[in-house]
Amino acid sequence: MSARTGPNGKPPVVGIVGIDGAYGRWFARFFRERLGLRTTGCDPALAASPTPRELLGQCDVLVFSTPIRHTAAIVDDYVQAAGGDEAGMLWLDLTSIKQVPVEAMLRSRAEVAGLHPMAAPPKIGSLAGRVLAVCQARVDRWQGWLAHMLDSLEADCVDVVPAAHDRAMALVQGLVHASHMTQARVLRALAADAGGLPLLHALRTVGYELDLTVTGRLLSGNPAIYEGIQFDNPHVLPVLRELAVATGRLRDCVADGGEDARRALRRDFIAEPAALFDAGELASRSHGFDRLGYLLADLAERPCLSVYLPEDRPGSLRELLETFEALGINLASIHSSRTPDGQLHFRIGLDALPVALDTLRKAVEDAGIGRVLEASDAAG
Template structure:
């Protein structure tokens, strides 16, 4: 692989501050494998082969990948350690807020851009299918190299001002997380009397299932990340105050009851927001909701086969589907997803099964075509 050169005409050395963190490790692998550049790093959690000063001097590109609560202090420490020797280099950060980290990097003499990948470290080698905010704060000679980096990442990049980014994140992240954390607290208190999660799941709606999926994702993650998004973004508190006011108004109207209270709820929480969304956006969201419902129904089907194709090449899926055609098996659905280890699995829902499940499994696994990782026929 021929690495893309930096302003000096040679591939840059990339330094990662927080090289032992989840995103630091992902970025280090990306830079090495997808961009072909040398990567060095420093992390208080265990990577101390280089001192801060040595990292600053050796790295042409410095990437800050640290927890929100520590990022600004860390950047300030690197500015002091660099003492002007960072001039002509590029500093980047990957923080979920942008205004304060970008401002801190601008105290240096380096060129500066703030990045926010809107995802946890993915199981694939790029950010394809994900969104990334890009704050181009001070760029000149490094602009072509940054453009190459963004192209290689394959994210849907959105250029935005740091202040506008943080205001948006109070709603995109802060509001969503706060709502689901509050739901989780209420569920913990009230769900046991209703039979617990199993009883609720048995009576699930699409909306409940989707909400619980988001809640479960948050609760299974690193608590520090969700804490920092609430406490580290100054625009979250005003949002929470508006949210609290809205819930308080809804509570008051429900407690009051009567036609007047119903009118307030209908106008304030349904009609006025619907008019603000607009018909086109509402139609698109409603259609998306229905699609998720069909997806959930497919994934909960009682007759299916889940297959991993070890030969990742054109024609592999076609060869797999030919097995079903040969055995006279109609497919109800087919979906792909990745395991925590990054393997791409195909979950194939089956309408009928005219042969024994063991026969189908043997046919799929013959000649090394695929590996059946799960199979079930509970449809009676």
């Protein structure tokens, strides 16, 4: 068996349960375009979905990309439909918790691994720069193919057992999401009396802006995902209880207002938590916060130009900068980024312009270097 083929020496067919969901669509495209594999699947949103038995007969690898609360029952349906014929297959799941779905898949005769991409489906065709939790529960003959698939995803793969994964997710996801959901609720209740969101944003700190960015991301996402993370991971409730105790303790300190309460705040909420980290990590986190602040400042700079370079080749950026130099334009900042559609581009902050912004746009495009996606001289 090569890395690209399954145990039978042939490229496997991949079936995806939930193929019309966000990650179902993403992985279907990944398997087709990055691995050159044929994909099939079923989804409640699709009128002509195959039955579990039909899908099992069409594929060699079965991927469950389904809501957390329904995954175990769906897996059990496939175990029953397979009736033992799944022996020799590889079953994977993409659920945000791992113990329950992996245990469900282990009730089959298939080889089993649980996966958890630690990010929403990206706009690009890989998980480069993202973390992927990997729970290899029962993998033998499919080991080479699975390793090739994981390498092709380009993620930072972390091997972890399902129970440890779920305990960690109660903090990494459950605590973080709960904190931002409660912040959003407090803002909803109190922002108007404080001048409204426009004034709060005008008076923003870096911390406020970063927090509001995470909160906005959560509020614009699929509520079912955040609901599942809170309700369907049994380790989240103890975390929320601890959060409530800590918040109540902080409230009581502030309500007291005395010197003992101030000392308690410094001890209980700053000094003792800081002891969890070593000095080097605290310094690194503080520096990272400064870097994000500089990045936010750069991204707010006006005037600016966003340029897509269609040819990713040595010298493309140099040619672009030569155009700026010829027009006597000094750059204030430059960052590579991606548009909402995933298109790689350079966002360039500019000093005072000696030429009109439209002149600069025309010079870039006339030179055939790239395409201007956005140009703005509006105040930030």
